[in-house]
Amino acid sequence: MKATWNGAVIAESDNTVVVENNHYFPRTSVNDEYIVESTHTSGCPWKGTANYLSLKVNGETNENAAWFYSEPKEAAAQIAGRVAFWKGVSVEA
Numbered sequence: 413m414k415a416t417w418n419g420a421v422i423a424e425s426d427n428t429v430v431v432e433n434n435h436y437f438p439r440t441s442v443n444d445e446y447i448v449e450s451t452h453t454s455g456c457p458w459k460g461t462a463n464y465l466s467l468k469v470n471g472e473t474n475e476n477a478a479w480f481y482s483e484p485k486e487a488a489a490q491i492a493g494r495v496a497f498w499k500g501v502s503v504e505a
Contacts, residue, residue, distance in 0.1 A: 413435050414504060415437060415503045417446075417501045418469040424437075424441055429490050429491055431459075431490070431496075435497075437494060437495050437496070437497075439494060439495055446468060447465050447468075448467065448473065450464040452464040459491070461483070464478065465479070466478075467501070478496065480493075480495045
């Protein structure tokens with residue numbers, strides 16, 4: 413699977429985990445060159461607290477376009493150490 417935005421490959425892996433139709437990429441497969449830390453969080457009753465990352469590619473920023481669970485609840489343990497994308501990020505095989 414490959415996650416792209418604004419002409420750049422943000423993440424690529426053949427080892428994603430699909431939860432609620434979102435591909436969670438291993439954090440090590442994400443290109444840190446395009447990542448900007450964010451303070452935004454949200455909560456999910458069964459996964460826990462999501463932390464967000466923004467993307468910066470070719471001078472454009474996509475705020476909070478990626479998320480991860482640094483300490484997922486037990487029911488979502490399979491996504492620990494993984495990142496998912498939205499907000500216009502294309503995820504395709």
